[in-house]
Amino acid sequence: MEGGYPKGRIRREDILTAAVAVYGExxxxxxxxxxxxxxxGITHAGLxxxxxxxxxxxxxxxxxxxxxxxxxxxxxxxPGRDVLRHWLALAEHNVANPGIVELYSRLAAEAVAPDHxxxxxxxxxYRIARRSAFETFRVLGERGELRTGVDARTAAVTFxxxxxxxxxxxxxxxxxxxxxxxxxxxxxxxxxxPI
Amino acid sequence: MEGGYPKGRIRREDILTAAVAVYGExxxxxxxxxxxxxxxGITHAGLxxxxxxxxxxxxxxxxxxxxxxxxxxxxxxxPGRDVLRHWLALAEHNVANPGIVELYSRLAAEAVAPDHxxxxxxxxxYRIARRSAFETFRVLGERGELRTGVDARTAAVTFxxxxxxxxxxxxxxxxxxxxxxxxxxxxxxxxxxPI
Numbered sequence: 001m002e003g004g005y006p007k008g009r010i011r012r013e014d015i016l017t018a019a020v021a022v023y024g025e026x027x028x029x030x031x032x033x034x035x036x037x038x039x040x041g042i043t044h045a046g047l048x049x050x051x052x053x054x055x056x057x058x059x060x061x062x063x064x065x066x067x068x069x070x071x072x073x074x075x076x077x078x079p080g081r082d083v084l085r086h087w088l089a090l091a092e093h094n095v096a097n098p099g100i101v102e103l104y105s106r107l108a109a110e111a112v113a114p115d116h117x118x119x120x121x122x123x124x125x126y127r128i129a130r131r132s133a134f135e136t137f138r139v140l141g142e143r144g145e146l147r148t149g150v151d152a153r154t155a156a157v158t159f160x161x162x163x164x165x166x167x168x169x170x171x172x173x174x175x176x177x178x179x180x181x182x183x184x185x186x187x188x189x190x191x192x193x194p195i
Numbered sequence: 196m197e198g199g200y201p202k203g204r205i206r207r208e209d210i211l212t213a214a215v216a217v218y219g220e221x222x223x224x225x226x227x228x229x230x231x232x233x234x235x236g237i238t239h240a241g242l243x244x245x246x247x248x249x250x251x252x253x254x255x256x257x258x259x260x261x262x263x264x265x266x267x268x269x270x271x272x273x274p275g276r277d278v279l280r281h282w283l284a285l286a287e288h289n290v291a292n293p294g295i296v297e298l299y300s301r302l303a304a305e306a307v308a309p310d311h312x313x314x315x316x317x318x319x320x321y322r323i324a325r326r327s328a329f330e331t332f333r334v335l336g337e338r339g340e341l342r343t344g345v346d347a348r349t350a351a352v353t354f355x356x357x358x359x360x361x362x363x364x365x366x367x368x369x370x371x372x373x374x375x376x377x378x379x380x381x382x383x384x385x386x387x388x389p390i
Contacts, residue, residue: 102307109304112297112366122367154380157364157372158357165360166352171307172317177352185349189384 012050012060015040019061023103033057055117058107062121065100069093079139084187084195091163091180098171105168129160137190150190162186207245207255210235214256218298228252250312253302257316260295264288274334279382279390286358286375293366300363324355332385345385357381 018040022031033054037047051057069090077083094101111118133156141152163183170177188194213235217226228249232242246252264285272278289296306313328351336347358378365372383389 102304105307106304108363108367109297109301112300112363119367126364126367127371150384151380154377157361157377158381161360161364161377162353162357163360164363165356165358168303168307168359169321169352169356172303172314172321176322182349182352182356185346186353189345 008050011040011042011046015042015047015050015057016061016064019057020100023058023061023099053117055107055111058103059118059121062104062107062118062125065104066125079136080143081140081145081195083136084191087159087163088180088184088187088195091183094167095170095179098174101167102171105164105171108164126160130156133157133159140191145192146190147192155190159183159186203245206235206237206241210237210242210245210252211256211259214252215295218253218256218294248312250302250306253298254313254316257299257302257313257320260299261320274331275338276335276340276390278331279386282354282358283375283379283382286378289362290365290374293369296362297366300359300366303359321355325351328352328354335386340387341385342387350385354378354381 015036019031019036022036022039031054033047033051034044036057037044040047047057051060077086107118108122110116111122113119134153137146137150137152137155140146141150146152146155166177166179166182170179184195210231214226214231217231217234226249228242228246229239231252232239235242242252246255272281302313303317305311306317308314329348332341332345332347332350335341336345341347341350361372361374361377365374379390
């Protein structure tokens with residue numbers, strides 16, 4: 001289904017765009033595949049051909065978000081200080097888009113169960129994010145830009161987990177948690193010279 | 196309902212104990228108030244008098260867990276290095292009890308919405324946890340036990356968020372995340388002398 005004929009790919013993209021719109025208005029729990037199908041101008045049965053469950057559709061929305069983030073924020077830039085700045089830019093982008101952060105947080109928590117349709121997405125997502133963050137800290141370490149005693153692998157896991165945990169606290173009470181500020185502080189605690 | 200006659204308090208405790216057992220077997224989503232009522236030996240209507248919704252019952256389960264943790268792990272010990280050790284003991288306890296961690300993570304993500312029945316619980320929970328962690332880091336700072344440049348308030352928020360975020364990654368793929376090890380590493384990164 002990833003490849004397929006151009007028409008199928010376009011139809012799939014249309015459904016994802018409709019899903020983002022519907023989630024934004026009604027929330028994930030308040031939305032239905034039927035409503036998404038209507039918005040995308042496709043039958044319910046037609047939508048089920050592409051996305052057999054609500055969760056499968058949500059996972060696809062998140063995968064596309066990852067791809068968009070990657071391009072827009074250049075998260076695949078060569079490891080180095082610029083990547084740290086891109087991470088903070090992503091956090092700023094998230095603060096301006098609480099709806100998608102809420103979807104992500106909620107689904108991440110639901111998808112810890114191995115039989116959840118989005119489980120494999122999150123296993124992959126965490127692996128890729130940790131590996132990418134590790135690569136960045138590892139290179140910074142080789143260049144002597146990390147503070148003495150910082151372990152690149154632990155710093156990578158810590159940054160990803162801190163980011164996820166902060167999002168939930170920030171969503172719960174936005175005025176009590178400085179999402180970007182705390183992430184910046186953590187990054188600077190790991191660096192010999194602050195960014 | 197918090198106070199009330201002794202019989203009411205005992206009934207309430209029985210329901211919470213039954214809920215923990217049912218959640219442990221069927222998960223939160225797989226459970227029903229009807230099943231919890233049956234286990235507690237009370238009518239469905241009787242249970243609704245104490246807990247009008249599934250979420251209200253879950254919030255009460257979590258509040259009692261907090262109280263139990265507080266007593267068992269002496270989380271209310273005077274601020275200092277012992278508190279840091281209690282935090283790690285709590286993390287070890289959580290690793291041995293993934294069911295309750297999963298409930299906590301899932302509900303935290305759902306309860307970011309202000310109209311969620313467990314919302315107020317989490318607002319309070321985060322506030323208390325952050326304040327308590329801040330108190331510990333503040334006192335350690337006054338004693339010169341923090342590394343230079345560590346801000347007690349940021350360290351407190353970071354530790355709580357890191358802990359929550361790690362739990363979700365660990366639940367998703369337990370063999371890929373060393374929950375206790377990463378928390379220990381973070382704590383030691385904040386200290387002049389490791390624990």
